[in-house]
Amino acid sequence: MFLKMFLNWSRNLLTSNRGANETTTTTITETIPTAIAEALLVMEEKDVILPLCTRVDFSGQPGIIHQTPFIDKLASEADESLANQAVDSGTYQAASSATVTNYGATVFLKELAMLGSTSDMMAVVGQIIGNCIVTKRDTTLAALFTSFTQNEGGANTDITPADLFGAYNFLRKKNQPTPFNLVLYPGHIWGTVGLINMFANVADASHFSYAAGAGQGSVGEDFMRNGFSGRVFGFDLYTDSNIVVTSNNASGAAFSPRGLKYVSKRGLKFVILENGPEVGWQITGTEMFGTAMLEDNAGVEMQFNPET
Amino acid sequence: MEKTKKNGEANELALLQTRISELEIKNKELAEQNKAITGSSLEQIRIASKKNRKDASGIRYKEVIEYVPLKLYHVSGVNIGKVVGPMHPDNAEDTFMRFAGKGIKLSINPPTEAEIEKYKQTEEFKALDVKEKKRRDGRTRSRKESEVDRLTKAIGTMTGGRVVNAIKEQSQVK
Numbered sequence: 001m002f003l004k005m006f007l008n009w010s011r012n013l014l015t016s017n018r019g020a021n022e023t024t025t026t027t028i029t030e031t032i033p034t035a036i037a038e039a040l041l042v043m044e045e046k047d048v049i050l051p052l053c054t055r056v057d058f059s060g061q062p063g064i065i066h067q068t069p070f071i072d073k074l075a076s077e078a079d080e081s082l083a084n085q086a087v088d089s090g091t092y093q094a095a096s097s098a099t100v101t102n103y104g105a106t107v108f109l110k111e112l113a114m115l116g117s118t119s120d121m122m123a124v125v126g127q128i129i130g131n132c133i134v135t136k137r138d139t140t141l142a143a144l145f146t147s148f149t150q151n152e153g154g155a156n157t158d159i160t161p162a163d164l165f166g167a168y169n170f171l172r173k174k175n176q177p178t179p180f181n182l183v184l185y186p187g188h189i190w191g192t193v194g195l196i197n198m199f200a201n202v203a204d205a206s207h208f209s210y211a212a213g214a215g216q217g218s219v220g221e222d223f224m225r226n227g228f229s230g231r232v233f234g235f236d237l238y239t240d241s242n243i244v245v246t247s248n249n250a251s252g253a254a255f256s257p258r259g260l261k262y263v264s265k266r267g268l269k270f271v272i273l274e275n276g277p278e279v280g281w282q283i284t285g286t287e288m289f290g291t292a293m294l295e296d297n298a299g300v301e302m303q304f305n306p307e308t
Numbered sequence: 309m310e311k312t313k314k315n316g317e318a319n320e321l322a323l324l325q326t327r328i329s330e331l332e333i334k335n336k337e338l339a340e341q342n343k344a345i346t347g348s349s350l351e352q353i354r355i356a357s358k359k360n361r362k363d364a365s366g367i368r369y370k371e372v373i374e375y376v377p378l379k380l381y382h383v384s385g386v387n388i389g390k391v392v393g394p395m396h397p398d399n400a401e402d403t404f405m406r407f408a409g410k411g412i413k414l415s416i417n418p419p420t421e422a423e424i425e426k427y428k429q430t431e432e433f434k435a436l437d438v439k440e441k442k443r444r445d446g447r448t449r450s451r452k453e454s455e456v457d458r459l460t461k462a463i464g465t466m467t468g469g470r471v472v473n474a475i476k477e478q479s480q481v482k
Contacts, residue, residue, distance in 0.1 A: 065398070094405065099398040104372040113367055125367070132371060143377075146392045147403040149410045154440065155387060162447040246391060286372055292399055296406060303390075 046134045048240040049141040052181045053260040054294055058100060059267075066263040068294060069095040096294045100265040103140075104286030105132040111279050122283075126270065129285035133268065139242045140291050144260055145183070145253035145301055147293050153303035156248050158193040164233040167254035167300040174297040176256035182235035184252035185243040187306030194307075195232065196223050250306035259299030263290040380404060380414040386433070386440045388424055 058066050070093045107125045114121040150170055152163045171180050189195045199220030222229035230237060235254055243250050265288035273282045377394035380403060392403060392414060407414050427433055
């Protein structure tokens with residue numbers, strides 16, 4: 001009998017496709033709770049343009065419209081024309097006005113969501129609101145690029161070295177203070193018809209003429225080594241994905257710090273209200289600021305094909 | 309007698325087989341009917357569940373904005389139809405005046421395709437287009453023209469106007 005049992009057991013062990021200690025996976029997974037990692041927020045472009053603008057602190061002062069008047073310069077000592085006197089009527093541009101408004105977001109966070117999450121949902125909500133405000137600020141400033149009257153590019157036009165030198169020429173002629181900043185959509189730089197093609201060491205239709213003869217140069221090597229170059233054609237180069245693309249057109253800008261104005265009335269503030277009937281919290285985060293083009297001659301729209 | 313018995317058995321067998329196939333068909337029909345009922349009931353439950361969801365664990369989110377951003381459109385010039393903005397209404401007003409001072413017309417209403425086509429037939433547009441093309445040609449030349457192109461053009465000029473199409477490597481010269 002024992003021999004028979006032993007033979008049955010060894011037969012099962014040797015012929016069955018299950019080991020002695022194995023069990024079905026179904027049973028195991030039912031007893032293991034699902035582990036959820038902390039959620040990742042979607043990445044956004046943040047605050048590229050703000051550091052490049054003229055910043056005005058409007059806090060603690062009355063009013064919600066900040067105006068910057070302009071005064072004409074004197075042509076020369078010998079010019080006695082009334083139009084060139086440095087008083088009222090000699091302004092070449094109307095005052096730049098920025099109207100301060102409230103920007104932000106409100107989030108309703110249910111207690112159930114908070115208790116059911118492995119992340120600290122309050123912190124996540126704060127991050128969502130902060131991201132929203134920062135992106136909104138960058139988007140608002142980027143949208144002002146199209147309000148410069150000088151445009152070096154055009155519809156469905158590929159960027160060329162002469163366009164960049166044209167922008168540099170314009171800013172120099174208007175005696176604008178440096179640094180000159182160039183903010184472009186990523187496709188303007190790394191696209192198939194972008195800036196990087198100007199530094200290719202090939203004799204084809206997409207390079208700056210001197211590169212073919214002399215090699216890609218140190219700027220080209222920067223692109224090859226780091227994927228980016230901080231300075232090109234006299235400009236500090238920045239890339240901003242918040243620039244809007246519409247049917248093969250995207251408008252970046254080359255500008256001096258006098259090109260755009262950012263007026264801050266009140267910094268970031270959070271208000272949290274507990275909502276009993278809805279069993280949760282209403283969290284509102286806002287900033288008060290205004291943006292405007294400051295000086296028209298301090299900026300050049302760079303409207304080009306952003307082909308990727 | 310044995311023959312009759314065998315015939316009887318064969319008949320019974322045939323009857324049984326017929327009955328079995330009938331039952332199989334009916335079984336299949338019942339199973340499909342059940343599936344349809346189950347499927348439609350399950351679908352109805354799912355639809356009702358979505359409709360009646362209270363979103364108990366959801367997070368509602370709304371942006372705070374106190375103005376409607378305005379877009380302006382070029383209604384003349386080579387950039388007709390181009391968007392300016394969107395921006396704050398006060399900025400839109402200032403932009404309108406600034407562009408007007410430079411002779412560029414903007415409008416809050418986008419020009420229609422018909423209006424754009426009509427404008428492109430005007431003398432004003434044709435003159436501006438010629439000027440813009442000349443400007444772009446000059447700019448694009450800096451991008452397209454290589455040392456080789458300039459060399460071939462120079463050779464062509466020196467040899468009486470024919471542009472050399474290609475410059476051969478030493479190994480290619482026979």
